[in-house]
Amino acid sequence: MTDNLENDSEDLPEQIAVRMAKREKLNDLNDAYPVSIPITHTVAEVKAEFPELEIDVATGKKVALAGRVVFARNTGKLCFATLQSGEGDRIQAMVSLDKVGEESLEQYKELVDLGDHLFVEGEVITSKRGELSVLVDSWKMAAKTIRPLPNLHNDLSEEFRVRHRYIDLIVRDRAREVVRIRSQVMQSLRNTFTQDNFLEVETPMLQVMHGGASARPFKTHMNAFDMELFLRIAPELFLKRALVGGLERVYEINRNFRNEGADSTHSPEFAMLESYQAYGDYNSMAELTQKLIQNAAQDVFGTQVIELEEGETNDLSGTWDRVSMFESLSEAAGVAITPETPIADLKKLADKVGIEIDHPLHGKYVEELWEHFVKPALTKPTFVMDFPVDTSPLTRDHRDKAGVVEKWDLYIRGYEQATGYSELVDPVIQRERFVAQMALAKSGDPEAMKLDEEFLKALEFGMPPSGGMGMGIDRLLMSLTGLGIRETILFPLVK
RNA sequence: GGGCCUCUAGCUCAGUUGGUUAGAGCAACGGACUUUUAAUCCGUGGGUCGUCGGUUCGAUCCCGACGGGGCCUACCA
Numbered sequence: 001m002t003d004n005l006e007n008d009s010e011d012l013p014e015q016i017a018v019r020m021a022k023r024e025k026l027n028d029l030n031d032a033y034p035v036s037i038p039i040t041h042t043v044a045e046v047k048a049e050f051p052e053l054e055i056d057v058a059t060g061k062k063v064a065l066a067g068r069v070v071f072a073r074n075t076g077k078l079c080f081a082t083l084q085s086g087e088g089d090r091i092q093a094m095v096s097l098d099k100v101g102e103e104s105l106e107q108y109k110e111l112v113d114l115g116d117h118l119f120v121e122g123e124v125i126t127s128k129r130g131e132l133s134v135l136v137d138s139w140k141m142a143a144k145t146i147r148p149l150p151n152l153h154n155d156l157s158e159e160f161r162v163r164h165r166y167i168d169l170i171v172r173d174r175a176r177e178v179v180r181i182r183s184q185v186m187q188s189l190r191n192t193f194t195q196d197n198f199l200e201v202e203t204p205m206l207q208v209m210h211g212g213a214s215a216r217p218f219k220t221h222m223n224a225f226d227m228e229l230f231l232r233i234a235p236e237l238f239l240k241r242a243l244v245g246g247l248e249r250v251y252e253i254n255r256n257f258r259n260e261g262a263d264s265t266h267s268p269e270f271a272m273l274e275s276y277q278a279y280g281d282y283n284s285m286a287e288l289t290q291k292l293i294q295n296a297a298q299d300v301f302g303t304q305v306i307e308l309e310e311g312e313t314n315d316l317s318g319t320w321d322r323v324s325m326f327e328s329l330s331e332a333a334g335v336a337i338t339p340e341t342p343i344a345d346l347k348k349l350a351d352k353v354g355i356e357i358d359h360p361l362h363g364k365y366v367e368e369l370w371e372h373f374v375k376p377a378l379t380k381p382t383f384v385m386d387f388p389v390d391t392s393p394l395t396r397d398h399r400d401k402a403g404v405v406e407k408w409d410l411y412i413r414g415y416e417q418a419t420g421y422s423e424l425v426d427p428v429i430q431r432e433r434f435v436a437q438m439a440l441a442k443s444g445d446p447e448a449m450k451l452d453e454e455f456l457k458a459l460e461f462g463m464p465p466s467g468g469m470g471m472g473i474d475r476l477l478m479s480l481t482g483l484g485i486r487e488t489i490l491f492p493l494v495k
Numbered sequence: 496g497g498g499c500c501u502c503u504a505g506c507u508c509a510g511u512u513g514g515u516u517a518g519a520g521c522a523a524c525g526g527a528c529u530u531u532u533a534a535u536c537c538g539u540g541g542g543u544c545g546u547c548g549g550u551u552c553g554a555u556c557c558c559g560a561c562g563g564g565g566c567c568u569a570c571c572a
Contacts, residue, residue, distance in 0.1 A: 014505085073530095
């Protein structure tokens, strides 16, 4: 829709030109867009007050309310309109000749279109078919619509819904419901954190040096300092500075930006929850994560066994399984795979099962093989524990097992939902890991991390032993609703 | 990034094996109708068939490029 309403009326689509003329006439008569309208009730309030009236009843109760006209049925001297509130509640308005008079009825029929915001005042009654209605004493345009609403009898195309979410919200109950669910989930997450004495903080989204994850960043430029800046790919390195500063339990819910592909589980900007807990470790973070998600399900749906679309259920109840990455891989592959297994052997196995991979890191092979052998079978919520050391540069070595780090990934419905760590706090080892990442970057890996001298300096002032956790909010919503990522984001990026 | 598919009225979709005026439902416009529920009935208008180029006597249809969208595939949460 690029047509420009500044054009001469002859150039406009017919229905827009017609509505523009009605707008003019409304302005001549009164006002097509009054600054405020004196409502006394919402649609929901009227429906709540009169839940079960008999057929053809007059209550004597006068109300004034407004709603969007979503259906209209005009007969000669009596007009019916279905008014819809922003919440999706509907009530019928009846405009009859003997109540409003000839002039008002004619103006109503001439000037009110589907989609308009209509203000009505009158008595609450039921019609001869029993429909709860407002028998209108007077009506007023609350806001004139210039473009026609799509017809409400067909589903909108996926593309139209994403590009015109505001229309989707008007015509589709589920669209409104998902927005409400998302808001309630956010509220629940914050409640759980608050109960556990976590502080919500906000750290920079514009960063001089991006870090905290392996991903390609968006670049931008600051004019005043003539400086290259990056949109953050993760808040991790700042949240850890907060821990150095003595903020022992912190979390942040905010947007991350990654300059990578977009599909049904990836959006270039996505909401991320990260949390750090001093004196915690990856076990305590696993418990916290399970609690956050189970509380969210309980608070929003009243159950931890959620009905998704198409009859699928997502059972989030109980204590979630924990499996070792190397052990589960060895079992599924039928051969023992350990951090000592030579890369050549791993490559041979990868070739055998058709995985194309050529990478300097041992751990990359292990993760690829794990995704091939184990991941597809993970349907229950499962913590996958103890990752290879060389692919997790911000995580500390396992306290008992050699060659692995204390990191887990949480899988729900087969995709990665969250990740947790026992954080690396030794500044000397952290520097060595960064140096190794720089070598990767030199060899052409565009996602390798940069050495962040300021962050290392902070670590050198001493960060307490800590657990950390990161969770994709959009993906959490996907788990709780069964929808694709673009349905969980109100206004997803479209080309 | 690679492969395949797709784009027709405000919306949802038919259709044209290349041929004169491209259709439906809803929506719009005119008319009838005081109890409708996607109201009904009669009538009317509305299209750069994604854009540009090519082939052809003739292209919405065939071919190419470009743009939008979708699916599969690779990478990331």
